[in-house]
Amino acid sequence: MGSREKKLTLKLLINKESGRVVFAECGKDFVEILLSFLTLPLGTVIRLLDKHSSLGCMDALYENVEKLDLKCLQTEACKSMLLCPRSVAERHCKDLKIKVDNLDPKRLYLCLKWDCVARVHKLFSSVADARCPCGSPMDKFALLWKKEASCDGGFCEGERARFLVSDDLHVSLASMASSFSLLQEFGIHDVSLLQEREVSVGRHEILKLLKTCLISRTPLSNVFMGLKLQPFKHKKLVPNPLGKKEEAKTGTKTRSKTMRANILQSKHSGKVKYAEIGEDIVDLLFSFLTFPLGTIVKLLSQDSSLGCMS
Template sequence: MATISLKASVDKKSNRVVFVESDELFVDILFSFLTMPMGTIIHLISNLLPTNDIGCMNNLYKSVENIDVKYFRTEACKDMLLHPHNAAAAYCKSLKLKIDDLDILSFFCCEIPNCSYSGYKLLSHYKNVYCGCGRPMNRIKNLACPAPSNSGSDERNRGVFVNGLARFVVSDYFQVMPASTSASISLLTKLGVMDTSNIEERIFDIGVTEVLELLECSLVSGTPLTEVLLARKEVPELRNEDSLQRTSLMREIPEHQSEINGETSVRLVVCKSKKVVCYAEASKDFVDLLFSFLTIPLGYLMNEKHGGQSKGCIHHLYDSVIDLDATKYLKSNDIKEILLNPKIAPGSGYKNQPLGVKEAVDNQQYYYEFGVITTEIKGYYLNYIPPLLTIMDPKSPFEEGTEGGGFLLDPAMFTVSDDLVVTPLSPVSELSLLEKLKIPFNDIYVCEVQVGREEASRLLAASFVSESALTDTFIRKMPKDALISDVLKE
């Protein structure tokens, strides 16, 4: 099993990691966290014990798992939310430790081979998509000619995101800096360590499990290296009283930006006395927005928070990429852009998504040559040109002939709890929820709010740091255009 060796400076007195020293292998893995979709992160850390909830993201993920597939436009819609692809997967496949076991070089074709030769000639990145002939595209094919790796055997060309000969120090709170005496002294000073006799040098070998623990701790704790390397498990719980403060750290978005992308509306059932959202009644458009959060990379979420702090220390990692000189320490300015403004994977977006998150475009041409998916024509036979394949939108049933739709079907309606548990709408269940919350009928009112760019951005941030995302988004900072109408009079 592959491992990475880390040299650490440990403060024996406080039993805390001050910093670790590493080459590009470890830093590449840390930076890869920023490219990972939230659904992938929740999936990967779900097997760790104990499991820590990441705001409401765990509830969104479980909601997708629990909702019957009949509510989704295609079976692939559910799969792509539970196992979202990484738009930077071509880079991440070269990491020393394989964190995500998703095979990015796998494609799916029609179960009838002749259909790929002379029929509909379709290709899918996801299984459970149906071909134009009506048969499932579940015949798995691997790419014969993958793109060359970004790293090489030459020491000077090593590295995925950072240059191979660079050395770094990584603080306990995930600040990454070029290795230097001044950087080391600065970190020691911040921790109040003045006596070097208390500093001990230790070597740690970490594998995939430890990396996943670091990922989880970075989202909920300020000292992930100490908690993982020294097994000092003191991961704090996310407290609701903290969430509004962190959400409000987002940069204000001008009101006119709410109209840049499509808007949707949602009906909130609010407790008057407690000033909290009991639940929301929402159409598929609003739930499409919520579920799309699982496809969004962590780096995009950090960028969307505009420098605001999070519960853990992952924002320090993001800020480190901002501060690093791309010409000296990163592979290129394009790599820096991939880390700071990552896109969602091809096929993951949909029209009129309020956030307007950009989708990566797969401009590669794929051919079906003698039962193999290839990106180049081999020319085994004179004048033979293999069929060019068309990549399907996994969210669109082929018979519809439309692309750009969301994940769910109209006219389905859903109930969304304050902590973003999504279920098909049920008046009986809603009454049971009010009973569980011990809220009488005469203490509620219903309001309808519009959700545009600004509201979607606040909701994304709240879903990451809060356990009461609807309240933090709509009540504690009620949109100016909210349409409030008491439908249940006292």
């Protein structure tokens, strides 16, 4: 008999006129699940959403890696790293009330040669069959994690703390001031327009929320109230915003490396038909699957176009 699915309860405050969620009142467990979205690598998001993430052409890139002949990769472990990338914050997420990623807990693997494990390299891998510097596969399981006070799991303090989460996923501590602020933001001056509703949240709803918050500014209303998704207007990207900030801080110009590609372009439409590229660009494209959502938001500043992830 299978274990009973864990559920959370949210208390929604709804605008009866618009049918939209003003905010959700919740405990620490739900907030930590939302925060854990930022730690998920793109490859993990695409896998969890069954290649229907709506993240541009990233679903197609993931599917391409799935079908890629192993002869094109350095090792079989490389495919595992791209299709099932591990989050560096995995230990902080291990005690979430509802686990977003359903991978088995992280295991460490090593090469059993004495020089490799103890004297020279002292390396371990979170992916089985990764290549050791000596050339042998790191395929022997080792249980090495030690419990540390700073890594007991979770991101928030206060087991009994209450939070308010707005429709676009802004999080604040529950208080009278924050409640009034959100009501003013929605232009609500008549409390008779408001209605409370409790909803039950399981893993199905969490995955639906993950998908929706990548493409919508109103994920709570979309998921729990059935509000129709509105077309998301993408902002025009500012070239290399992070690089400009770093240059301003240091006062020095950073020289960027360049890679070459031969492009076949349609004269009529101006669209690129295909590009002939080297392995350096292919490696770069594949590496996108390992980027956590939080890293993408940081690199692209407020122009990430990832719904309300910013």
